[in-house]
Amino acid sequence: MGICEQRTVIITGAGGGLGRAYALAFAAEGANVVVNDIRHDAAAEVVADVVAAGGHAIANDGDITSLAGAQGIVDAAVAAFGDAQVLVNNAGVLRDRMFLSLTEEDWDTVMRVHLRGHFCLANVLGRRWREQSKAGQKVEARIINTTSGAGLQGSIGQSNYVAAKAGIAGLTLIQAAELGRYGITVNSLAPAARTAMTEGAMPDMVKPPEQGFDAWDPLNVASIVVWLGSTQSSRVTGRCFEAKGGELSIADGWRTGRILDKGARWAPAELGPVVERLIAESIPPQKVYGT
Template identity: 70%
Template sequence: MTLCKGRTVIITGAGGGLGRAYALAFAEQGACVLVNDIRPAAAAAVVDEIVTAGGQALANSDDITSMAGAQHIVDAALAAFGEVHVLVNNAGVLADRMFTSLTETDWDRVMQVHLKGHFCLANLLGRRWRDLAKAGTPVDARIINTSSGAGLQGSIGQSNYSAAKGGVAALTLVQAAEMQRYGVTVNALAPAARTAMTEGAMPDVVKKPQDGSFDLWAADNVAPLVVWLGSSASAHITGQVIESQGGRLSLCDGWRTGETRDKGAKWDVAEIGAVLDDLIAASPAAQKVWGS
């Protein structure tokens, strides 16, 4: 199986859960994989699995939330494999509390890992791919971001995480629009799977079935989508946010201008309430916030 033969992939948070599943699946399809995780032993264990199966992989534990750390990651991949073709921004962290109980540390930590963690590597690789394209070198590169249902609909007790993941979805749209001219596609996932984060947040929901039935929450259910998006076959798809759980794939329908009432003149304050009531009544109901 060689869908990704000759391609090099950097995957963050790849020492377990979804990241591990992606790393193993990419390697199975012939890719060289840089396995990044802040836990060196976890990253090394995934690399051992890949190498034992005959693949090529490199463990790395540099910091994705700093430009210096991101540069070390890119340099390591280039030194080992010659080029980087795919970035999978997967690493994440939770600090769940009701909004009025959040601390500044809770907020900053989640924003640092999710939003800045999505920026640093993508910015460095984006510059590299842009410069190669401008110099006349063909580029066939991919950025695969990770959003969440919490970022798309909101989730009670996760306002920091929801805000960060909503930011990732918006970032994806802008990256896709700006980078397509350089041969780079950018898409995002909203995966639902059993990981250390979801087991900590909702253990009863994501537990593995004991009756041998299909495991909706298995992380490796999401991996085929990610590998295909990282392959050359996906060059025509960009700017999408895709939900994945079990055997289900869904395209997310993002913010767009909906029902409109135009008076053609300035509204009076007394008119606003009735107009908004009319607009809401004429519009499809939004999906409920998770947990509500």
Template identity: 65%
Template structure:
């Protein structure tokens, strides 16, 4: 039996790039895929490609930034395929500017698509799954979120994007901790791949080679998604994966580092020496992208 045989999967932003690669890979593994994209013709093209290859898929253009519309996306998957097992939050946009030039609209748009979009779809899926669990059903449900290296370590000119992606990383930790009791896992990934967004910035670096291994192909990321969406990944939750080419790693999150304890209240004049000691002992953070 295929790894995701008859599992029902919602993938947002699946009309192209990474989302399309995920949709095709899940379908090849036996899943029934709801291809969501704000661009309906793009979603229909991917769903049609899956069906042409013998798989099951439906297109959907619901707005993930709207809470009520997101309920409709979840409902559409359940009505079309009879159940729901996996939500892949993939959709994203960029509005890159240096922080001093960033406008409120740039901030709001990125937060809406990335951070609120991750909340809206998952919220309705979790309500559906929780009711199933309360009814006695044993679940193997999955939330797969999309963060970014920008969210893990920052990126010059992308304060809005980095903040949203950092929020998604933290959201994933909380989802994993809270939802395990229902049989729901939550993981995230920070992919490095050629997409509509990255091609605008890294066109030369990420271009497809004339021959040999296509290092930045979206298809290199898809196998991890299929595995995470399957039942065999049940022991893995609350993890942040990084994928680049043939490289797969788990990111190390924030953790308490070196400390000094005075045993009482510090005086402002004492702080400088203590901070100098801590900085000397601490492992340096990875550099912000672009520095």
């Protein structure tokens, strides 16, 4: 018996890449899978793969960027499988340009798919789970959000994507703090794997090796996502995981550093040496990707 037996998971952007890997991995652990993707044919192909392997899945092309669309996706999950316990917010899009070359459309498209897309389904499902909890039902719900190394450390030429992914990491903290009382855990993941996005950005780096372990195989990352979606992860919330190949870590985010307290107001002219001392005594930040 798998660790997600009889649990239903909604995975967005699941028509390929990481989303497809998550769908296959969840199904292999006994979960019912709602394969959501705006490309219905791609979603249907993943469903066919899941069913061929003995799993249960449905294809869905509902709009994740509206509450009405999100409600329709949840309704489809409930109609097919009775309920939904897990949400994997995976769908994403890129509009990469240097900051000064970005258009409003470049900015808004990335924000809509990533941030608004993360909001809508989580809001609809969160309200459903809250009602269940208040009615006395035991809730073992999970939200897994997708941030990225770019969102955690920055990435040249991706300021819109970086801002959205950093926002998702921050959103995860608030969701975890607010929703825990209803039996909902919320974690985020910064995955590194071979996808349409990474193949377009760095094809030589992510191509499969001729032999040996394929560190960029999306199924490597799927393991932690499935575990986070299971009942075994009930004590883990508000964390940001990074995963690639066989590597797994928990990101150590922004936190208050060394404090120098004068006990009175600082004069602007005296702050130079103070700031230099604080920087010297702090842990240097990771370098921005591309620098």
